[in-house]
Amino acid sequence: MKGRGKMIISPKDTITTPQTAVIVINFTLGTGILTLPRTSVEKVHTPDVWLTVILGGLIAMMAGIIMVKLSLQFPEKTVYQYSQEIIGKWGGSLLSLLIVGYFLTTSGFQIRSLTEVTKYLLLEGTPTWAIIMPFMWVGLYLIVGGINPITRLFEIVLPITVVIFLMVTFMSFKIFEVDNLRPVLGEGIIPILKGVKTTSLAYTGPEIMLLLVAFMKEPSKAVKATLGGIFMALIFYMITVVMVLGALSVDGVVTRTWPTLDLIRSFELTGLIFERFDSLLLVVWMMQMFTIFTMAHYAAALGLAQLFKKSIHPFIYGVIPIIYLISMTPKNINDVFKLGNMVGTLALFLFGLLPLPLLIVAKWRGGKQ
């Protein structure tokens, strides 16, 4: 078994610790950047949402640590390989298939919400397939190269995202009102807890560590990389939620479909080269969507390859129609959001609840040996 694992992951395919952190950030930030202010306020109803965002991040960090510890039990193996060692061949295969299904649905969902936004606000009149297909082809081109090109692209994309995103959101300071964020804890702690599920689901992303640890040059630093990645995502979300709430207020934000985008659409700065920054934000966001989509695509293909112990290439091509079909399943935008919720719930079970018992079983079995 061990030998086979190595056969698929060639020794060249290793990534450094910072690269791992970059993947975790990129894989976390997706549709949530645009919708989190609304989805969380819908549950919390007070300006304390930013506390809920922190809380969600902490929960994600805990889940991340458990997943990393689990993966560390089986050096150089991905979850698809070691799950069979923990819960047997059939159970392990079933779990792997579920995880593959999760990654496929994630990539389908992300690509669909990308088209929903671009179709309405950027490329009105362009058919859905004409947006999805080129996107998938470019993704395919990247994935075929394996984990290294993927990581390198992520490394290029992330700094651009950070700089432009921060610049654009901070420009909205013009319409920021502190009163919209007050009072802090006005209605106590209960409203905050109501939103925790929503915000922690915004942090789905660390689950990629179930595969990535196997690729890491120094797996011992995996926990550090995961925590770093989630922390960065937390900062991103915090800034987003605070700036959006400060401008749109609790009452205003719940009526906006894509609140973060509306924030950027709500101000114009005269005197600079650009007056409007929505397209800049959209570009950055699309790059993030690309990273999350390609990573999920790759993770699914890798899963199938390791499950059937075959080369990854046919699977990379093979899952494309499946992802396309998944992305075209939702009939309207409410279905898209429903699909997003479904992916979240699946993640909650697969990566929130399951890893801990798996870890305990693995440790117990390891001890017995």
Next chain:
Amino acid sequence: MNLSRNNIRLLSVSLLVLLLFPLTGCWSSHEIEEQSFGVGVAYDKDKESMVEKEFDKQAEGYPKKNLITSTYQLITPQVASSTTDQGGPPQKSYVNVSETGDSAFQIVRELSLRSDAPLTSPHMKVMVIGEALARSYSLEQIVDQNLRDNDFRPSCLVLISKGRASDTLESKKAGEIPAFRLAGMIDNTYRTTRILPPMSLIKLESKIQSGSSFLLQNVLSANGEIKFAGAGIIKGKTKKMIGFLNEEELDGVTWITGKGKGGLVKSFDKRTGQLIVYEIESMKSRIEPHVKGNNISFDVHIESEGRLSENWVISGNPLKNQFLQRAQKNAEKEVKHLIRNVTKKMQKEYQVDVAGFGNQLRIKHPRVWMRVKDNWDQTFSEVSINYDVKLTIKDYGTSGSKK
């Protein structure tokens, strides 16, 4: 082997060349020369234009109720090119088109039946809502389409007009675009206390959703000239307009909220009856809610620093602190008068809170606010409000003593 490799190379190169073609154009692009850019819109209660009446006389049209008249201010390609032409009499640099109907969106689309350059609205700067319309329809319904739209930006400013809104989009000055003039005037807050902080569509939406009452800048028009004159009061419960604050009352509101950036206080010296003008350099206000059982009251602390900018009191010598203090007291009295005046209007005549008292209660006493927020305007009309105004004259410009 070699040949087939070459063939493959040839094939892929030609494919690459083919790929260049999609780069030449957008999928559904529209030429910029074929678009009319809307820069302003005015919503009024129905009043069909002459053209529309003529159209209706000639043919039946489509089933609709004449409820809203939208007037769009367009910068059309023809207008844009004609203004750059040399010679000839100066022309208007805008075109106003009116259309009547019951759906704001249908009205926009109807315009494409009347022109080869349909309206696009990503450059809308102002929206003016006529008094009659605002009094009879909820603002939530009036602006729904614009907020939903992908073209119409939420940064568009919203104003109210006593009289017909479409008249505020007229100008007699050649080369002037009325919508830009309106949008630019909002920036004059550093000169007067009679301009409200800009209310963009997105801010309007949060006000509407919060259910509290608020103000919208009122703009008057006469003979192609316009003026900001007070504010329209929108009642939070109905989202309809219920009345106006005049310029003096708006002064009072600005003092209570402390959001002013400049302006003046004109007062008359008690001893001589002569004019003294205090110019505001800074303004700060703190609204402090107090809750005792079911009794809610407010203390408003206002502080301002400024300058003696005009002085008609011949005997008054600004070099003497005694006179400065007299002037200060005078101005303070005037500010207190302004505030009392508008408070009375808010509490007694309209029974609305448009100065942000409720907001401070929400922040300082969230639990009390939960209890009273549904009937806040009613509750507010009976609370007691204490004011404490402190003005400081820092200097008196370049003139010192009169004699």
